[in-house]
Amino acid sequence: MAAFWRRKAQRLARADGSRKGALDPGAAAVVRLLNGRAPFCTTSSCSGRLVLAQGGGAAGAGGCGIHKQNCTWLMVAHGTCPKEEVMAALEKATGDVVLKFEPFVLHVLCEELRDAQLLHSVAVDSGFRNSGITVGKGGKIMMAVRSTHCLEVPLSHKGKLMVSEEYIEFLIHVANQKMEENIRRIDRFHRSLELALKPAAGASSPPPGQAETHRPVYRRRRKRRAEPERDAHAAPEGPGEEPEPESDTESSLGIFADMTI
Template sequence: MAAFARRKAQRLARPDPSRKRALDARAAEVARLLNARESFCTTSSCDGRVMVTVREGRERHGDDGTGIQKKNCTWLLVTHDPCVKGDVMTALKKATGDAVFKFEPFVLHVLCRELQDAQLLHSVAIDSGFRNSGITVGRGGKITMAVRSTHCLEVPLSHKGRLMVSEEYIEFLVHVANQKMEENIRRIDRFHKGLELALEAAVPADTLFPEGPEKSHSVYVHRRKRRPAREQADPSRELEPQDDTESSLGLLAEIMI
């Protein structure tokens, strides 16, 4: 516990290594929510972006046979909001190499104190549409949860400075990218709201069960309203529909090892 707290303090004290030197607006809301909890520490994020990048110069193959090593990659256009064709065309005028049009969706990496913390976060991410999310356990037991999705877009536009597609096609690509951006924003919003609800519903087990074997079974339990004593004592009472069917939020909160 203390080791994770130290690692989190050191991580959050570091200067932002990104080109922007600041968190993206939509990602910042999620990061603040997670970092306010003792069990989580965000390490990197992007709330989604449309880009035109260009690779200048020659490609070379790695000596270890791992493939092409990309050198001198330049960003000609980067926006975290919907874009227009004119922005792309202006960026392409600067390209003398191979230009690529990209949409990259929301991504978030979070250090988690316990595996159950990562599982809770993973469940919310999957339910919010981030189907490529996953958990990794590294050296020393470091647990990282990555929130990712697969609705990316990457299309080559020019070769050695020569435009290889029509302006009509570029306009179509911009339309597709903007649709993906809108869906990306909706998923971030679902993720943020779902995370708020899941964290509110989840209570550390040791605060409710300070003693007894239940403590070792679950890190999180779901708050339930206490039934009247006469209902608890009546074995003949038929179950209500909500008694035998857990809500999706309950499934998120009651994570078992």
């Protein structure tokens, strides 16, 4: 569709608007893989992070999202983090501080609903079970890749530490375990995407009239996925996860793609 190609061209021509001003290394391979395929365009991503956030209502905020307004980051790490780094950052605290772990998140603009459904299937199978699809104004189709193994714990109030150093050490251990699991899920998602999109290799961003080479991929994948459903001895999936908030989806007509896991 012409509207999708126009949006993709405009999006890819923009400068990175994140605080960092560049892709997180942990998310770069997935982002480049999707942007190199005709029916996809990533709009935002984060590979996962451990943050000490001060202000902006952080101490009373629920969910997994950072409230950026009036919020200061005392520390941010996109990998596992040592206790000493967190304690050093806490010494700068003058207000309410929260320790947060936020897992990988990715938002992808899709050409057609079937493209979003393919991406959703791969994401859920890779462990991102809170992923969903939203259709906005003008038929804009967004796919959000998300999970909810997050962490959010208040540590200080008005600059005063409210918990023991031993407890902080325990929290950092838990957060680092979550980060390691997060990295494994990203790797699994990337490998599964490569397999799902492999028949379309070499079809990087063709003109709209030639953007159909990926269509058989989803049909064949659906056929393969249907076979275990007929097998009475197929192993069940793991438990589902709770939803988390999304930041930048333009939704007026929601199609939240619930799946039975």
